[in-house]
Amino acid sequence: MEHITSVHNPRIKAWKKLQRKRERDRSGLFLAEGRHLVEEALKSEVQVKVIIIEESVELPPEWQVSDVEVIEVPEKVLRELAETETPQGMTAVCERPDRHNLLLESGRFLLLDRIQDPGNLGSILRTAEAAGMTGVIFGEGCADPYNGKVVRATQGALFSMHVQQMDLEEAVDLCRENGVPIFGTSLSGSTFTAIAPQDSFALLLGNEGEGVDEALLEKADQNLYIPIYGRSDSLNVGVAAGILIYHLRGD
Amino acid sequence: MEHITSVHNPRIKAWKKLQRKRERDRSGLFLAEGRHLVEEALKSEVQVKVIIIEESVELPPEWQVSDVEVIEVPEKVLRELAETETPQGMTAVCERPDRHNLLLESGRFLLLDRIQDPGNLGSILRTAEAAGMTGVIFGEGCADPYNGKVVRATQGALFSMHVQQMDLEEAVDLCRENGVPIFGTSLSGSTFTAIAPQDSFALLLGNEGEGVDEALLEKADQNLYIPIYGRSDSLNVGVAAGILIYHLRGD
Known part of the structure; x- marks a missing residue:
């Protein structure tokens, strides 16, 4: 040695x-x-x-x-x-694993828009892996998935998750062409429980302060909202990811 | 000044x-x-x-x-x-607000068993407040809700959340007497989506490594499980809290 x-x-x-x-x-x-x-x-x-x-x-x-x-x-x-x-x-x-590009043809995808806190990204990747998501797309402006804090916060889930960096407009267009329904997250969206579970979907999650970019929300098939019953103005994005992923995937 | x-x-x-x-x-x-x-x-x-x-x-x-x-x-x-x-x-x-004791007569309650990470506790309190929970009970062995890290992680939600320290066995017994259904969380529980939303409930969440104490799980009316489809062995307790709270409360 x-x-x-x-x-x-x-x-x-x-x-x-x-x-x-x-x-x-x-x-x-x-x-x-x-x-x-x-x-x-x-x-x-x-x-x-x-x-x-x-x-x-x-x-x-x-x-x-x-x-x-x-x-x-x-x-x-x-x-x-x-x-x-x-x-x-x-x-x-x-x-880094040398993975083929995600085709976004069918499956369950997360599209991350400028999520910057490594702890949040790690938590999202951990949940995505546990929920059996097909892949996670990091748009421009996200923290690097191989940042040490992100890697540690995933508790190892990063190693078995298909992670890819891609322009989100392109990713959304690809989903649309392939018939994968796209769900944005927005304070002016529909209550998430109104949407039935989906075999294939792409879920857009956005920046901690600003949410998902407006232009992307306009391209979504539907925008979802998690109702807030208290005085808070929002949920942590990692918690919101868990609620929406597990609702959309169903059993 | x-x-x-x-x-x-x-x-x-x-x-x-x-x-x-x-x-x-x-x-x-x-x-x-x-x-x-x-x-x-x-x-x-x-x-x-x-x-x-x-x-x-x-x-x-x-x-x-x-x-x-x-x-x-x-x-x-x-x-x-x-x-x-x-x-x-x-x-x-x-x-600290001088609040009356939670009576656990009806409402939606979280019962926290030895949750130690201040970031997790803060995240749980933030979600509980947003979801309009009635109160959060801190059992022995939890970090202090007024610990600075917890306070900061709640982003202020602590100030409007009814938080109380109480023996969890007592809390569970009180819920039972008052007809408030008690849900534990356990790897050997039922898939959570099988349970319908509830007007009143008490949800037991447990220690990051060990989960909820066995004696408490035995006192629960039903134990719930969030299915894991990937290689991970569990979800972060703050994320699990969000998924279960929003499922159990319904709309």
């Missing part, structure tokens, strides 16, 4: 750069931090390239790591790569 | 202690940090005792603050009281 002891080691410095979107986009790599995420990445179709592990920590013998490089480091080096205060003894360098 | 310039001022030191649960319980006071929360507190039935405001910041003239003490401080003093890195120019010392 290789051992790296310095934070100035060029490989460590290169991996640290994966905390930035530009470097993730350039390299096609991202970081999965913490024991739980590394384990989930190994079990998924995501390719784990390198596990960086603290000297005092042991890899569980049941983990399938025969084709993974494992590098031991002192705590200070792991800390250098870590984005959380408690990286739980390890982090992994992973390769 | 009074002006305090030292972090060693005894009033500042006393208010800083409100970051701790013991001192909040002793005094009946709590902190609402940031411009948005202070505004929401002023508009609610929560009594705002003191607003501590940074020297360079002005109180909006339309705010109703005639019976509120306002104290100007330099940034370093505000920072001393703040729990976030960007306290947005002000924080307020507020009094």
Whole structure:
């Protein structure tokens, strides 16, 4: 097992750069931090390239790591790569899955418009995966799905979810051509419970402050609204996603 | 307007202690940090005792603050009281509303069993308020509803939500006696969509890792389950709360 002891080691410095979107986009790599995420990445179709592990920590013998490089480091080096205060003894360098483009022909899709909070995005991806959604489209202006905070907030669901970046106008047009009904979310929409569950649908969710872009709402087949009975003016977008996804998919 | 310039001022030191649960319980006071929360507190039935405001910041003239003490401080003093890195120019010392006990006779109630993450609790309170729930019961082992992180995560919904701490066994027994149906949440429950909306109900939500306590589940009239179609083993408890609350309340 290789051992790296310095934070100035060029490989460590290169991996640290994966905390930035530009470097993730350039390299096609991202970081999965913490024991739980590394384990989930190994079990998924995501390719784990390198596990960086603290000297005092042991890899569980049941983990399938025969084709993974494992590098031991002192705590200070792991800390250098870590984005959380408690990286739980390890982090992994992973390769983004190289997936075919989503065709938007049939299935259940989320279309995300400028959702910026990594916690919200992670929560939405976790719910989408649990609900068996076909894919999640990230429009321009969303936080990067491979941002470390998003990855951690998905609790590993990102590794098995089909995620794709696409222009939302194009995505909506494709859904329309393919007969996939498009539901926007808007304060002036219809109460969501009036809509029956759907085998195929595309659900548009929007920015935390501004909601879904007006031009996109106009292209939707129908806009949905979750009634508010209290004084709040809205729900958290991750909670709204859960309510609408589970209603639209039915059983 | 009074002006305090030292972090060693005894009033500042006393208010800083409100970051701790013991001192909040002793005094009946709590902190609402940031411009948005202070505004929401002023508009609610929560009594705002003191607003501590940074020297360079002005109180909006339309705010109703005639019976509120306002104290100007330099940034370093505000920072001393703040729990976030960007306290947005002000924080307020507020009094917990002195509410009558929830009778659990009829209405829609949440019963929270050892939910510990302040972000989850805040999200649940925000959803409960938006959905017009009657009250939220915090069982033992939950984080404190007046914890600063919870308060901030509710985005002000805490101020108009009836929140009460109570032994959950007692709460469940009271619901039973009053004919309020009790729904637990459990991986071995019935699919939630099989249950019709209810005028009155009590919904039990449980700890992030362990779920609802077994003894409580046995006392429930029925246990509900949100089907998982993906590889995840569960949903976030705040998202699950939203799905179940909106399903059970119906229109």
